[in-house]
Amino acid sequence: MKEINPDYKNHSKIRLALSSKNLRELWIKIGFIVGVMIIWEVIARFGRVSSTLFPPISTIGIALWDNIITGEILEHLLYSLYLIFIGIGIGIVLTFILTVLYMIYKPFANILDIVISIMHPLPGIALLPIIMLIVGLGAKAIVIVIIQSVIWPVMVNSIAGFRSIPITQVELGRNIGMSELRLVCSVMIPNAFPHIFAGLKIAWSRSWRALIGAEMIFGATGLVGGLGWYIYKKRYFLEIPDVFAGLLVIVAIGIIVEEVVMKQIEKRTIVKWGVTV
Amino acid sequence: MRKVLEVEGLNKSFRMNKKNIHVLNNISLSLIKRDFLTVLGPSGCGKSTLIRCICCFEKIDGGVIKVDGMLVTRPGPDRLMVFQEFNQLFHWKTVWENIIYPLNLNHRNKTKKEREEIASKFLEMVNLKDFKNAYPRQLSGGMCQRVAIARALAIGPKILLMDEPFGALDAQTRSILQKELMDIWNKTDITIIFITHNIQESILLGNKIMVLSRIPAAIKVLVDNTIPFPRMPETPEFMDLWKELYSTLDVKRF
Numbered sequence: 001m002k003e004i005n006p007d008y009k010n011h012s013k014i015r016l017a018l019s020s021k022n023l024r025e026l027w028i029k030i031g032f033i034v035g036v037m038i039i040w041e042v043i044a045r046f047g048r049v050s051s052t053l054f055p056p057i058s059t060i061g062i063a064l065w066d067n068i069i070t071g072e073i074l075e076h077l078l079y080s081l082y083l084i085f086i087g088i089g090i091g092i093v094l095t096f097i098l099t100v101l102y103m104i105y106k107p108f109a110n111i112l113d114i115v116i117s118i119m120h121p122l123p124g125i126a127l128l129p130i131i132m133l134i135v136g137l138g139a140k141a142i143v144i145v146i147i148q149s150v151i152w153p154v155m156v157n158s159i160a161g162f163r164s165i166p167i168t169q170v171e172l173g174r175n176i177g178m179s180e181l182r183l184v185c186s187v188m189i190p191n192a193f194p195h196i197f198a199g200l201k202i203a204w205s206r207s208w209r210a211l212i213g214a215e216m217i218f219g220a221t222g223l224v225g226g227l228g229w230y231i232y233k234k235r236y237f238l239e240i241p242d243v244f245a246g247l248l249v250i251v252a253i254g255i256i257v258e259e260v261v262m263k264q265i266e267k268r269t270i271v272k273w274g275v276t277v
Numbered sequence: 278m279r280k281v282l283e284v285e286g287l288n289k290s291f292r293m294n295k296k297n298i299h300v301l302n303n304i305s306l307s308l309i310k311r312d313f314l315t316v317l318g319p320s321g322c323g324k325s326t327l328i329r330c331i332c333c334f335e336k337i338d339g340g341v342i343k344v345d346g347m348l349v350t351r352p353g354p355d356r357l358m359v360f361q362e363f364n365q366l367f368h369w370k371t372v373w374e375n376i377i378y379p380l381n382l383n384h385r386n387k388t389k390k391e392r393e394e395i396a397s398k399f400l401e402m403v404n405l406k407d408f409k410n411a412y413p414r415q416l417s418g419g420m421c422q423r424v425a426i427a428r429a430l431a432i433g434p435k436i437l438l439m440d441e442p443f444g445a446l447d448a449q450t451r452s453i454l455q456k457e458l459m460d461i462w463n464k465t466d467i468t469i470i471f472i473t474h475n476i477q478e479s480i481l482l483g484n485k486i487m488v489l490s491r492i493p494a495a496i497k498v499l500v501d502n503t504i505p506f507p508r509m510p511e512t513p514e515f516m517d518l519w520k521e522l523y524s525t526l527d528v529k530r531f
Binding site: 166168169171172174175176177178182187190193269272273274275 | 332334352354356357360362364365367368379382383413415432
């Protein structure tokens with residue numbers, strides 16, 4: 001007496017078909033990038049442009065390689081990543097606390113609604129002068145800018161996610177004897193996860209932008225600086241291929257996080273559970 | 278016989294559009310071990326509200342609810358609900374994890390092996406052994422309801438409350454699940470309250486059948502169903518009971 005669900009039996013086949021489709025999409029993407037690089041090279045070499053301001057992609061490649069070999073660019077990259085991880089980490093913890101309070105206390109929610117509508121559209125960079133006056137120049141200020149870019153999008157999305165939880169799921173959790181904290185962690189967060197994750201994706205791109213921007217305004221903090229500072233410094237010495245190399249690294253990190261890290265998380269959660277926002 | 282469930286003078290009203298709507302009017306009933314109570318009543322009469330009150334999902338306005346002689350005021354695993362909705366499973370857990378997770382929460386004194394044995398037993402009872410590692414999205418509606426039933430039974434409640442669990446299923450799957458539920462009921466000594474608006478289903482399953490009136494709902498009739506198993510809808514006694522229930526149900530004729 002078993003119903004056979006065709007989707008279940010053919011699951012592996014479907015996955016196989018998907019992966020070959022993904023492969024074709026990947027080739028299209030790579031082809032596009034290679035095409036852009038060739039056009040760039042041709043324009044830089046044969047077009048009427050200054051090779052100082054618009055160096056050929058091959059020159060940029062060599063500059064990038066040299067900078068990797070000497071470890072200079074990696075040092076800056078690691079510093080940037082270090083700052084962003086601290087910022088995002090603190091941001092997520094704060095968001096969690098604020099969101100839980102928001103869901104529990106109605107008056108707090110009303111106040112926070114106003115705060116969100118003020119802070120959410122505000123670019124972190126715009127706050128930098130004030131932050132600098134309060135905490136001074138340095139890593140602290142950059143981290144605060146990152147936190148500001150993380151909290152609001154994640155919070156707005158998390159609240160939407162929590163509000164969309166079916167009442168059945170919450171009642172079920174209470175019914176099987178969960179404590180309130182366990183209910184939040186084991187029922188509400190997984191239910192709201194697709195929304196929370198969408199917020200995290202926005203938070204990542206916003207904070208990455210804010211970080212690079214803040215580093216450029218700031219310069220180095222102490223002895224080390226991030227990628228933004230690296231670009232700023234290279235421009236100062238008119239080492240334009242190095243400036244482009246720095247930009248390439250920023251783009252590369254963006255692509256890796258979007259296409260590899262985020263896609264993998266998505267595949268292991270939302271896609272596997274079959275839920276969409 | 279000791280009473281598993283006692284409801285005395287249960288009253289419940291809702292506030293809707295600034296008006297008080299009296300839904301349950303002085304409901305009293307008691308069930309003993311292995312009772313299978315089916316509840317019939319016109320649409321919107323408060324059938325679901327009744328078992329939601331027993332589950333303590335709703336605050337009651339008056340009356341007492343006792344399980345094994347103890348007053349209950351909060352939801353708990355001694356009264357487990359099987360909902361009508363298919364989304365009552367945790368979609369981020371497999372069938373197996375859905376069953377074993379509440380077991381781990383509620384039976385900490387048992388060893389891991391014992392808990393796994395219980396989970397396998399009930400998974401087998403609902404015929405889903407082959408779908409152990411499937412995710413809810415890969416299951417049909419009927420299978421989801423089976424997992425929900427297995428999960429509830431595995432925890433070992435005193436009372437199983439079923440809110441039209443087969444209401445959203447096709448007729449064929451529904452009759453298969455009715456039979457499976459009867460088998461399970463025969464194998465365990467659980468007390469069940471089963472909401473339905475299908476008269477035939479109520480006679481097939483219940484050893485007690487209750488009909489509620491329109492709101493404010495009171496108990497119209499509470500009959501003992503003594504038709505021997507296997508119950509066939511074609512037999513005269515079945516048809517007589519059907520007619521009796523139909524007339525008390527106050528269905529408007531075309």
